[in-house]
Amino acid sequence: MDFQHIIEAAGGLMDFAGVAVMVLGALVSIPMALRGFQPRRLPAGSAPLSFYRSYRQLLGRSILLGLELLVAADIIRSVAITPTFESVGVLAIIVLIRTFLSFSLELEISGRWPWQSQPAGSSTPSAAS
16 A cells, blocks of 8 residues: 555545534534533523524534544645645635635634634633533
């Protein structure tokens, strides 16, 4: 097995991991939302999230993680194997589209852009949420 086959296999595994994270996240989010999952970063005095809103936030987080893994797989395959101007250009377009999707999902989940500070009265974000 040569280097190119190893890189192709690594890219394929990352693709599989990205899709698996999104599918498993969608499935695990349903019972979590049914049990009334509430994020730790809710502003003070805000109402608890409904099932729909809670499920959307949980699903959005799993989609974000899956997108990150898919971008990593694209980088592995496009740059490590055949770094031509065409493959790097296609990679740049894919990364731009997925970055836009990530920013849009982050805005939907948290209600603010990633570079904006936490609203007054909310607790600091934790790694678990």
